[in-house]
Each structure stands twice: as C-alpha cells, then as structure tokens.
Amino acid sequence: MTSVEHSPLTRKLSAFVALSQVELAVLERLHQRRRTFVARREMVHQGQSAQAAYILSGGWVCSYKRQTDGTRQIVDFQVPGDFLGLRSVLLRTSDHSFEPIVDIEAAEVMTRDLLEAFALTPRLATAILWAASRDEAMVVEHLVGIGRRDADARMAHFLLELGSRLALVGMGGKDGFDCPLTQYHLADTLGLSAVHVNRVLRQLRENGLVTFRDGHVTFDDYGGLVKLAEFDPAYLDQTGPLLK
C-alpha cells in the first residue's frame, strides 16, 4: 500500500478527507491498470461513449472542445492527482476531448470498478465528489475569466490557480512551477491570440510580477500577482481535511 499512500491523488484527496487503511486499499485497487500515453495523441475524442476514466499520476493533459470551424476552447488542464474523463464515465458520452501535453502515466479505471469502489467506501465517493466540485469551481473561474476579466488579470489568475493546484501535490509553490504549456495552449485557454499572449506575458514580466520562460513559471512578486488577479484560492479548498 505504500506506493498509493504517496500517489498524487491520495495527496489531493487527503486535503478533504483523512483516508483510512480500508479507503487507501480501495484507492490502490483503482490504480491497478497503469498505462502510459504519448504526448499530443488524443486519448478520448468528444462524442465517444463507453470510455474508461483515468487517474493521472505523472505529466500534464489538456481537455478541450473542438468547434466545427476548427477552433478549440481549452476547458482545463489536468495535472498529477486529477481524474481524466470522470464526468464522461458518469454521463456515458464524453463531452470533451483530451490529449497528453507530454508523455504521461495514468491508471485506467473502468466504470464498474469506480461504482464498486463508491459502494465499498462512501467516504471515498464523497472525496471524489469533492474533487469533482473543485474541478467545476475551476471551470467557473475560467468562465468568469473569459467573460469578465481583462487579459492581464485573466493570465495572472490562471497561473496562480495552476501554482496552487501543483502545490497541493508537491509540484510547486509560491516561487513557481515547471510548466510544459505553450503560448498556443494559453491562447486557446484564455480566448486570446498567441500574439496577445506574448504581449501579456511580456507586460507581466516587465512589471516584475511573473516570468514564464524555458518551461518554468517564476512568481517574481506573488502578492502583487494575487492583487492584480483578485485571486482568492478558497474555491480550491486546500486548507486541510473537512472529514476527519
């Protein structure tokens, strides 16, 4: 059981619920079918049904919806500890596509295994509902970002959110984090052109707030960036377990 006790998903869920040995064992069983997927090859296409879900343990994934005009809206990124396609399993048809940004490691979870795990350990089911609520809260923030925030605040909010999420699984902090995203990912996420993304990043750097360079985001002035973005991390609920 030692491996899963330190899995990113376990770390993440532990922010909500103090997991018992039984719950850890059930969580371990969900990690049995370990697989690897290569970068930039779509894993699931929107409209597909009867898919498995995945628990991401290493690497980054991008979830998006493609429009018939060929453009895409990136809905969110998944980092270690996140589910891929959990929503799609329950809704039977995938409402989005996802593809690895780098080579990834993930455990495949069949619908029946997931439902069986819920039946065995309701606290685990509640913890996964918590994780789903948190994912929804992030999509809400992205909606508000595109709908109401100007480009600088939108970018700042997005980078701060990523930093907080990664900190929860031990992959970042208030100094910064490694980040494999390109300007095109940022553009399709924030509803900006790639040129506009570059301009915004340059301005944030020249204002001494954040530097995104060579695959690393450095928070040069974390407090200043929080202020610009009006970033309140309460929606990420990372302050310690509600369920003891």
Next chain:
Amino acid sequence: MTSVEHSPLTRKLSAFVALSQVELAVLERLHQRRRTFVARREMVHQGQSAQAAYILSGGWVCSYKRQTDGTRQIVDFQVPGDFLGLRSVLLRTSDHSFEPIVDIEAAEVMTRDLLEAFALTPRLATAILWAASRDEAMVVEHLVGIGRRDADARMAHFLLELGSRLALVGMGGKDGFDCPLTQYHLADTLGLSAVHVNRVLRQLRENGLVTFRDGHVTFDDYGGLVKLAEFDPAYLDQTGPLLK
C-alpha cells in the same frame, strides 16, 4: 413517501439510477426542512462559509459571481430538481452567490445530513455525483459559448439547454417552456449587452426559429434551432438509467 417519489429531484436522479425504496426514503429525509425564499433577495453571497445546500423544488434561481467593478457573470440558472450550493458545502466556502428569480420553494440540507445520506446509500451518492457532473458539463458549455460561439448560436444553445433540462422534470418540451428570465439575465449569462440580446432574439424570431415573449419561450422550429446551435444534448445524459 409518495410526495418525494414525485419530487423534481427524484425525477431527475431517476434518469441516472433506478432508486430503491430505501434510497427514496433517504432522499425524502433530505427534503424535510422545507423553506420558501422571496424573489431577488440573495440567499448566499460568494465568500460565505458554513452554508447549507438546498434542493430546489419550485421556481428558478440564478447563480453568479460578482466582480469588484460591479459587473456580474451569471454562471448558471437552477430549476426544480437542482441543488443550490452543493459545491459550496463540499468546498466549505461559497465560490458564488445565488438569488431566487421568482419566489421559490427549497429544502435546506445540512452538510452532516448530506454526508450521512451518502454513507447510507452509495448509489444515491453516485447519482448526486452524476448530477454534479451534469452541472459541470453545463458550465463547460457556457464557457465554450462565451469563448467560441457567435451571439445567435450562443443564445440558441442556451435556450435549447434550458428546454431539455426542464423537459426532464416535466416542465417543458420541444414546443417550449415558461421562462421568468429577463433580457438582463440573458445578457449577464451570455456576455452580451441587453441591446444585443434584444437584437439576437428579434433575429431568431424573424428567422422563424424561436420566440421569447411574455414569459414564454416557443420553439417555432426546433430542428432548425438545433442545427444553428449545433446542439448535441448528450452532455445532459437524459436517456434512461445507467444504474438499474
């Protein structure tokens, strides 16, 4: 138990799971604290903590995030059968505000009652995770709408989604539905000005697709509207129970 067997939430969850007598009884207990709330008075303000959740049984509610500049982004509307603030209970702090659009009836659900219900009936917990996944899929559609759809398609998609949701709880169909929303609600949802909303609605009406007048939406050409919006209702997963 007869009353709750016909509650909108029961109708909705039955699209996902065939509920047993025990599960119906647990669902009934969640409906015990029945309350009414008057129109246009905020029930929960973003940033509040230690809130209850609610199960909406009659009327419409609006969920939104207010920005410091005074503008608001409406995230979604709740109709009978929907939870209010479910996400906020699990995340401890409400990430959004909500207020009734008309006078409403709702059952107040304490966090401990909800967690107890999950422990008693894991299938009910799974059904509520399904409902939460569906809510998230709707927010994703709203994000794609604001990010990628032109104003006509955005409006058409939104009205079709509402129609499908209401049909699930017996309050509408492919003919149309009663709708208490104003042009200001539509504007704050779709990221348009009220003037632009009026122009879009007039154009959709003149094209013989949909008429929104005197508190009623009439689908004049349902198929044509679906085509314009590229509306695929799979993300609402209303085709019959996955869990027998």
